[in-house]
Amino acid sequence: MVIDLAANVCLKGVTFSYDNAPPVLEQVDLSFSRGFYLIKGPSGAGKSTLLRLLCKLDIPVAGEILYQGVPYSRWDTGLLRTKLSYVQQMPVVLPGTVKENLMLPFKFNQLRSAPRPDDDRLREWLDYFLLDGVSLDSRADKLSVGQRQRLTLIRSLMLEPEMLLLDEPTASLDPQARELVEQLVEKLNMERGIGIIMVSHNDFVPRSVPARHIYVEGKKVEERKYDSD
């Protein structure tokens, strides 16, 4: 893939290994803009590692990653993670109400003064994510796993990220809940222009937006033409 320096996120010659083990990823050149990217590849190939590098949970041993042309090393990590928001596979909600869970990001030190959404705005998000039967005062830990995953997605949107990094967000969901979350993620890209980088094992392909297919295999990462057969 050709490096596009104007892209939101750009990896240049990135190599990463855990501790002193052989590299998981080697000499990766890759660019992401605000499109829809599906990350594929065999188990253990390094898909989650790629996402962890993108949200600076891990740091390359060689090469560099840039956001808006500025190396990650010069970005404040907290600020970077508001721009590139990471959602993990298992939805984690804390004991407490739906509202308390949604407002959680604002408890972080550097975000204490960030503008907070009011109840009407939170309610709009619940409706957008088809959580109309759920109130802001509902106990979050009593929601179904599919509802909890949508709640964690809304929580990740509270800080108005430019891109969402989704690590198999539907893996723990039943087929119906999975399809719903996939459609909502697609809507976020199409209607709100949020870039999506999504690790996915199933054969989901967005219907209304073009997706790019990125394969992680044999320490390399490359874009391939999608073959639905």
Ligand SMILES: Nc1ncnc2c1ncn2[C@@H]1O[C@H](COP(=O)(O)OP(=O)(O)OP(=O)(O)O)[C@@H](O)[C@H]1O
């Ligand atoms: N914290 C860690 N310490 C050491 N090795 C790790 C760590 N996390 C992952 N690995 C190893 O790095 C490699 C890539 O793991 P990663 O989780 O990125 O793969 P993946 O493609 O996401 O796999 P899967 O599809 O099974 O989720 C694997 O060999 C894994 O064992």
